[in-house]
Amino acid sequence: MALYRRIPGAIAVITLTNPPVNALSCTVREAIYETVKRATADQEVKAIVLCGANGKFCGGADIKEFSREMRGPPLVPMIDMIEESEKPVVAVIEGVAFGGGLELALGCHYRIAHSGAQVGLTEVTLGLLPAAGGTQRLPRLIGVPAALDIITTGRHVSAQEAVRLGIVDKVTDSSAMEEAIEFAKTVAGEPMGPRRLSLWTAACPEDLDSLLEGALVRIRQRSRGALAPVACVQAVRAAASLPFAQGMKKEQELMAYLFTSGQARAMQYCFFTQRAAARWTTPSGASWENTKARPVRQAAVIGLGTMGKGIAVSLSRAGIPVIAVETEQKRLKAGRKAVNSMLTRESQKRGLAEAHLGSISFTLDLRKLRDTDLVIEAVFEDMALKKQIFSKLSSVCRPDALLCTNTSGLNIDEIASAASRPELVVGTHFFAPAHVMKLLEVVCGPRTSPVAVATAMQLAKRLEKIGVVVGNCSGFVGNRMMRPYTEQAYYLLEEGARPEEVDLVLEEFGFAMGIFRVMDLSGLDVGWRSRKELGLTGPKLPPGTEARSRGGKRYSPLPDILCESGRLGQKTGRGWYLYEKERVATPDPWLQSFLEDYRSRFGIQSRRVGQDEILERCLYSLINEGFRILQEGIAASPEDIDVIYVSGYGWPRHRGGPMFYAWMVGLPKVLDKLEHYHRTHPDIPNLAPSSMLRKLVARGSPPVHQWRALIQQHSSQL
Ligand SMILES: CC/C=C\CC(=O)SCCNC(=O)CCNC(=O)[C@H](O)C(C)(C)COP(=O)(O)OP(=O)(O)OC[C@H]1O[C@@H](n2cnc3c(N)ncnc32)[C@H](O)[C@@H]1OP(=O)(O)O
Numbered sequence: 039m040a041l042y043r044r045i046p047g048a049i050a051v052i053t054l055t056n057p058p059v060n061a062l063s064c065t066v067r068e069a070i071y072e073t074v075k076r077a078t079a080d081q082e083v084k085a086i087v088l089c090g091a092n093g094k095f096c097g098g099a100d101i102k103e104f105s106r107e108m109r110g111p112p113l114v115p116m117i118d119m120i121e122e123s124e125k126p127v128v129a130v131i132e133g134v135a136f137g138g139g140l141e142l143a144l145g146c147h148y149r150i151a152h153s154g155a156q157v158g159l160t161e162v163t164l165g166l167l168p169a170a171g172g173t174q175r176l177p178r179l180i181g182v183p184a185a186l187d188i189i190t191t192g193r194h195v196s197a198q199e200a201v202r203l204g205i206v207d208k209v210t211d212s213s214a215m216e217e218a219i220e221f222a223k224t225v226a227g228e229p230m231g232p233r234r235l236s237l238w239t240a241a242c243p244e245d246l247d248s249l250l251e252g253a254l255v256r257i258r259q260r261s262r263g264a265l266a267p268v269a270c271v272q273a274v275r276a277a278a279s280l281p282f283a284q285g286m287k288k289e290q291e292l293m294a295y296l297f298t299s300g301q302a303r304a305m306q307y308c309f310f311t312q313r314a315a316a317r318w319t320t321p322s323g324a325s326w327e328n329t330k331a332r333p334v335r336q337a338a339v340i341g342l343g344t345m346g347k348g349i350a351v352s353l354s355r356a357g358i359p360v361i362a363v364e365t366e367q368k369r370l371k372a373g374r375k376a377v378n379s380m381l382t383r384e385s386q387k388r389g390l391a392e393a394h395l396g397s398i399s400f401t402l403d404l405r406k407l408r409d410t411d412l413v414i415e416a417v418f419e420d421m422a423l424k425k426q427i428f429s430k431l432s433s434v435c436r437p438d439a440l441l442c443t444n445t446s447g448l449n450i451d452e453i454a455s456a457a458s459r460p461e462l463v464v465g466t467h468f469f470a471p472a473h474v475m476k477l478l479e480v481v482c483g484p485r486t487s488p489v490a491v492a493t494a495m496q497l498a499k500r501l502e503k504i505g506v507v508v509g510n511c512s513g514f515v516g517n518r519m520m521r522p523y524t525e526q527a528y529y530l531l532e533e534g535a536r537p538e539e540v541d542l543v544l545e546e547f548g549f550a551m552g553i554f555r556v557m558d559l560s561g562l563d564v565g566w567r568s569r570k571e572l573g574l575t576g577p578k579l580p581p582g583t584e585a586r587s588r589g590g591k592r593y594s595p596l597p598d599i600l601c602e603s604g605r606l607g608q609k610t611g612r613g614w615y616l617y618e619k620e621r622v623a624t625p626d627p628w629l630q631s632f633l634e635d636y637r638s639r640f641g642i643q644s645r646r647v648g649q650d651e652i653l654e655r656c657l658y659s660l661i662n663e664g665f666r667i668l669q670e671g672i673a674a675s676p677e678d679i680d681v682i683y684v685s686g687y688g689w690p691r692h693r694g695g696p697m698f699y700a701w702m703v704g705l706p707k708v709l710d711k712l713e714h715y716h717r718t719h720p721d722i723p724n725l726a727p728s729s730m731l732r733k734l735v736a737r738g739s740p741p742v743h744q745w746r747a748l749i750q751q752h753s754s755q756l
Pocket residue numbers: 058059061097098099100101102113134136137138139160161164166168169170310313314
């Protein structure tokens with residue numbers, strides 16, 4: 039709702055009241071209409087102040103209403119009514135003014151912001167465009183180039199930048215409300231015509247076409263295939279070239295097209311699932327609601343390799359004092375230098391004073407950890423080494439200290455077996471670079487206690503990461519699903535495809551990089567090392583093993599052969615591609631003839647592999663593994679799997695995540711295709727459709743949010 043009150047000085051104050059973010063629900067819109075009408079009709083009122091309750095102006099339209107039938111007054115005429123008011127309307131921007139919230143403020147005649155506030159036209163992140171006049175008013179207010187950037191990225195703009203750009207008229211460190219009231223008194227009685235943005239003309243550069251073309255190029259690089267940012271560019275073009283009323287018409291047309299699109303649905307699904315992941319539960323009844331996290335006042339990181347350094351920076355950035363431990367003086371010195379320069383860059387970028395960062399001390403002495411609340415071990419993926427460390431930690435750390443292991447796939451329970459308190463051992467799988475990537479898989483072993491899970495999830499929140507609770511199995515959720523995906527990519531090469539063909543299909547689907555370019559970037563030796571450890575290649579491989587088969591299943595030795603010949607990816611200048619100019623991947627003629635030789639050596643008839651087959655075999659095998667993960671209770675819900683893929687594996691947000699995508703494609707189609715590919719490739723068992731997929735199809739393919747109820751009938755590893 040919106041509360042109305044009169045205050046001395048002939049001011050009407052209208053307060054949006056809809057916790058937690060004062061979203062513009064049907065009831066709020068109705069109340070704004072009513073209160074604005076009341077204020078404009080009241081002879082005693084000379085100016086109106088519009089603010090939000092609880093220090094937040096407005097989080098925009100109520101996203102939950104998008105999936106229901108539209109009720110109540112629409113936003114556009116409501117904002118027009120405010121702009122048309124003869125009495126000045128001053129918006130008080132505290133906390134946030136996002137999406138429709140900022141559009142509402144743009145309809146006001148003045149905007150006063152608190153210095154801690156943020157504004158933004160965030161609709162594009164929900165697969166939409168600012169269709170309450172935002173695409174037409176913002177370019178008129180701040181010019182086309184700046185508006186284009188804000189509208190097409192949906193980025194959050196600080197109050198300081200907002201005043202610099204002219205989005206707000208004033209920023210204050212003290213009470214924005216008091217400032218706005220005093221200001222409103224000074225403009226009461228003035229004519230409001232010049233303050234109506236709909237009457238302005240957008241300042242436009244001469245080379246408008248090249249500005250818009252440049253934006254489209256950036257959009258294609260950032261989010262290929264996404265409809266909303268392209269529609270935003272078209273709407274801004276209308277603002278630059280058409281009168282306001284016609285621009286608004288264009289804005290509405292574009293919104294109508296986006297609003298019912300699958301992409302908007304997928305992105306709104308991502309918005310809610312990301313928040314739902316924090317509300318973890320386990321079948322034992324433990325949950326975020328009934329389990330209290332332990333406070334973390336001091337943390338430690340063991341190992342200052344790539345991951346350890348990023349984790350230490352993340353902790354420090356969250357204001358947590360850190361002790362960083364290494365085993366050798368040389369490594370400690372190099373780690374300290376790297377961490378300090380990362381922190382300096384970080385504080386410069388964020389304008390943070392050093393006081394906001396947690397201090398980091400460096401040591402070779404594990405005994406210094408006796409007072410730490412939480413330790414994150416981030417050494418190499420070597421089980422024996424990890425167990426040795428956990429055994430030592432048990433004797434030096436406090437009995438209640440939480441012991442975390444940063445592993446990308448090792449057995450948490452085996453690591454915990456080396457600790458004297460296995461219930462306090464939890465997996466924290468960070469993603470590289472750990473101070474940048476948002477995802478944290480919180481891995482729960484069979485003996486991990488609810489308190490350990492709660493503390494790790496709370497830590498994720500403090501580090502501004504998205505924590506997702508997963509069960510213990512090789513590769514957990516994310517990496518486990520990657521295996522069948524990469525394997526299919528190798529098999530497609532064996533059968534006749536080229537790396538650039540596979541990558542192109544995946545990039546057109548929306549991944550920033552195809553799988554072969556990703557492997558070249560992270561280094562082919564990463565997978566090689568783990569395959570050697572698993573005895574799939576290298577010295578542990580039993581003599582006489584068939585080259586293209588392991589344990590009766592198909593195996594591709596292609597990546598092993600590349601590694602053996604020194605092609606490790608970008609770092610060696612060649613991998614699946616050639617890198618003559620740093621980081622620029624070009625198809626390598628050598629690889630093409632190598633693949634031809636390989637096929638003839640193994641008697642493989644090369645064929646043209648179609649784009650549909652590439653996409654289906656790669657994605658459906660990954661999705662099929664997702665269904666197995668659900669069946670085994672390694673993930674609590676399909677939504678959790680989708681959050682992991684969107685926030686940690688570059689799955690395009692406008693496709694919602696693998697499980698959501700499967701549902702959008704149609705589960706019967708996914709099942710049918712998997713059956714077909716399994717029939718034609720019986721030596722690839724992971725193409726056999728999972729029983730969970732069959733069950734869902736048999737039950738009429740219910741929507742994703744209903745799967746959880748069905749999953750609960752199965753076992754759980756959480
Ligand atoms: C004609 C069309 C015109 C306009 C279209 C729009 O306005 S689209 C909406 C544009 N708004 C946004 O994109 C803002 C979305 N919200 C946020 O970015 C954050 O929620 C926010 C406001 C920065 C607050 O962040 P915080 O971390 O403090 O809280 P959290 O994100 O966990 O949100 C708290 C709960 O509020 C729910 N929520 C937030 N925004 C909205 C919204 N606009 N509509 C409905 N619900 C919203 C959110 O889901 C959380 O709910 P919970 O049940 O607690 O998980």
